Amino acid sequence: MQGISLYDHNSLSKELRLQLATLDYFLYEFSQYERINFEPHRTRAYAICLLSKGELKVETDLFYNHIVAPAIFIIAPSVIRHFLHTTGEFEAQTIFFDKNFFLENQANIAYLDQYEFLYSKDKHVVGLNNTEHQKLSTYFQLFKQTTQESFAKTPAIARSLIYIILDVIASVQEAQDLQPSISLTRNQQLLFEFKKQLASDFMRHRNVSYYAQKLFVSPKYLSTVIKEESGKTAGEWLDEMVLLEAKILLQNKDLTIAQVADQLNFNDQSTFGKFFKNLTSHSPLDYRKQLS
Incomplete structure (x- = not known):
């Protein structure tokens, strides 16, 4: 029997105290002064977090992650996340998006399954070099600007930017996978x-x-x-x-x-x-x- 998500899109926006034009997609900026829910929880939204400053300690389905900026952190709705600690001059931006919104006009309903970092327990965190961080930061800023607009094509532009961000993350991870790594015993x-x-x-x-x-x-x-x-x-x-x-x-x-x-x-x-x-x-x- 499946567990129940704590935050649907509406309750998530209330938790973050956001006044939103749409719940299908939005961006939230965290700093060391912002409250982060430290109780274990899920959301029904996908979350892509760009950590630009500081450190974050979080468990995802019992897997401990110590994230040091610059890095990108991605979580699918099914994953239990438990934020343990933030430290340093903490600064992060998180894009939340609804699966149905993302897949609108997409023939392949399993499209998101191709992204290993969404579901694999050891792939949620992707470290970034300065160039990669700058590229993703630019796309996040474009996404933020887009969410503040209300044109007919605004949802399509936001959706396209999510596609781009996911593909950039996949490319960064692919390049890292080619590098020698320490094998587990x-x-x-x-x-x-x-x-x-x-x-x-x-x-x-x-x-x-x-x-x-x-x-x-x-x-x-x-x-x-x-x-x-x-x-x-x-x-x-x-x-x-x-x-x-x-x-x-x-x-x-x-x-x-x-x-x-x-x-x-x-x-x-x-x-x-x-x-x-x-x-x-x-x-x-x-x-x-x-x-x-």
């Missing part, structure tokens, strides 16, 4: 594959044996490697992923606690409550009240 690769599989299947499968079978190793070997490489057991990673999803669902106040427990495939509300309190020291209801 076998154990590091196993941890990476485990977390990737976990992000995909945790709603249906919470048994370490399942993931061991998918990764063609024994449960004991998987548990040993995961603990050695990450400092956490495989079971702790499972619990953390379920907890992230629980926090997202609890932020949707249209759902009762019992409905959240059901969506997370717990046997009952009591079992879910014990799980949540054991990990956070708060009941699900107390956590929800703290968000108000």
